[in-house]
Amino acid sequence: MSSIFDVNSAVSRRNFMRLFGAGAAAAATLPNFSQTAFAQAAGQTAGRRGMGERPMMDKDVIVISSNENPLGPAPSALAAVAQAGPTGGRYDKYGVTIGVVKTLSEQFGLKPGYVQLYPGSSGPLDMALMSNIGPGKGLVTADPSYEQGSRAAQKLKAPLKQVPLNAKYEHDVKAMLAADPNAGAFYIVNPNNPTGTMTPKEDIIWLINNKPKGSVVIVDEAYHHFSTHESVIDQVAADKDVIVLRTFSKIYGMAGVRAGFAIARPDLLEKFETLSPSVSLRNAASVSLLSAAAAGASLRDPELVPLRRKINTDIREATLEFLDKKGYKIVPGSQANMFMVDVKRPGKEFNALMMKEKIAIGRTWTAMPTYVRVTVGTKDEMEKFQTAFVKCMDVPPGAVNASLHSELYIPSELDRHRA
Template sequence: MDFQKFCSSTSFSRRNFLRSAGIASAAMSVPAFAQQAAQPTPAGQAAAAGGYGRRGGDMGEFRPLPPDTVIISSNENPLGPAGSALAAMMPAAKKGGRYDKEYMPATIQTISEQFGLPYGPGKTPFVRLYPGSGGPLDMALMSNISPDKPLVCGDPTYEQGPRAAATMKTKAIMVPLDKTTWKYDVKAMLAAHPSPGAYYIVNPNNPTGTITPREDILWLIQNKPAGSVVIVDEAYFHFSNQESVIDQVAAGKDVIVLRTFSKIYGMAGVRAGFAFGRPDLLAKFETVTASDRQLGSISLIAAAMAHASLTDKDLVPLRRKINRDTLDDTLSFLEKHNYKYIPGSQANMFMVDVNRPGREVQAAMLQEKVAIGRVWPALPTYVRVTVGTPVEMKAFQTAFLKVMNGPSQPTAAHLEMLNHIPHEIYRA
């Protein structure tokens, strides 16, 4: 591998950009660079600087966690934006005094060309670019469900689906994942209701990281009742080896696919995401009332960075390998110490069984200054852990052994602090 090229195109961390400038020309292996980029607990430092912890479900009150806390709770990418994206940022910023007539169209054209979607004069695009994928996900869900058209989800799954159902005053029908493969049970989902408004599939799934095979999703698309829509959230897709279902959008099926730049592209704070769908399905987004959806145009800078990331051919495979190597190392640690975890993760997260209420372990880990992910009602003794840097995962291993081998008696203060652990529920 040409490491100079790697440094210039894919590997700069947003948290270490200035510091990394002095080491970018060093000839190191990818794993060595990942170690270098991880010095020490940058997520915790960023959290403290920005008041990162927040009250659960409240976007108003922020409370910082201790400055040296390792934060592996939000499914963020610790590498930050790619060097190619950072290089595109300054030229775009110089044009920031004018409304963007350059970067957003170029980004939409690029992604349309990559997936064979209609684009050009006289053609209505099959994709829209947004400031993150959280807003368009809400609109995709809310524009297709109603009190008499419920939402069918997996269980456990990303909570934005059930929350959208609650907003629309309809049921979220929770269908358990297959307990052998931990994939979505699409046949059970189809049987759950005769005429739902939408089926919601996160692939790879959050929180389990597991994959639902493309052929299963195609089966659901082909067999679903007329008028319902299959919504596929591919936020973590790039970490997997799965084939996307965006081709079903090009084929004109009742499918909406969401993508984000927050995960493998490392742009959670930059805010960029796509919604793919037939023009009539995307037009329905506008039927969602303003109070129920996140609105706003993507910034010129975010569009420029997104475009640069899409055209950086080395970015995805290199970052997929870094994530996979770190994940495999952590899972080997769990196996060595006889801890059970949900197998088959193809994302930047995993779930481990702690054989006690998960919130107790989450709070006890916070006492050791390691913030891990939340607990899902369907799996109350499991905790979710984000894959951080190798240094952060070693800190996780040390803290986890201490917590699991000792009495789990977190203080009331640390139990209350669980409300301030950052998470991706309001994700870009």
């Protein structure tokens, strides 16, 4: 009988139906609880985390603001969680986490020691950044791009250079190198967040080959599965000065389950541990048995990525075609589960209008203040988005009370620093 503890096997169809049926029956009792106890607990703990009290969102709001996957974990992952659940009272003595690392290494052709698993990719991204930048070692990022890089530089008082994307909304790698020839790290998000656009692999390789000695290129591939472009993980296998971050939060639909990984030479991964001499970061950032089980099952599911890539692409392209036909200006070339559209007014103002229609869309970036980012939801969600978008665009700019902007809470992946 196949098992999650057998790293070379998938869940059998018979066990899947039995386990998924049991899991579904248990899950059927959760909605009322999740809307009350979970909501109350979230509100009570928010203050303790220093995030401040936040109003609970109306359950009818369509949330397409956080770059989450509305499909959730795959059936194969849910079955693996159900199977692993009874062993949750013990530590991972069967080596489920080790099995996930082994699977990743085999799939990417990596030698042992080049992969480290974490609960999400936010933590290892901070570790990759903070172990290579500081007061005397700057960071270069694109603008606009995901803000975790710039936040890390600010925390460590590292010189920060933000370089505009080029005319194709790609990272301008030559301008990035020229911005700080002595930088400690160059941060590339590919596909980029918020534009969803890809930077050609050959450009990233050029930067890897021409960067200053002793620096690293950090490539954030959180959304890479949505694209058919080549990864730069082969540059890690070639022992280059590059760190690649990936997550199970996006195409695998596990943002709340928490699993991600860093891929780099062992010496670069070992530098993560130098951030705190008194704390073992690997112990502090250990992955749960259930997360590892879900991650392993997802990796061994051959249909998951291509199927979900097609679903996302079809819905995204249909939405973009609608917006284009209506004459709205979009950022072309998205290869992710998001896109940007010009709303011809401050983005926060438009967000408030959309919230009145019970649709939460993404935030804006200083470099593109009239553009909003929209996550690709389900077909039904995006049809409702289209209707609300046209209605809100017909409202003259400035019609929303500015005081509403500061009170508005819209979920974002920044709530967890990037799930």
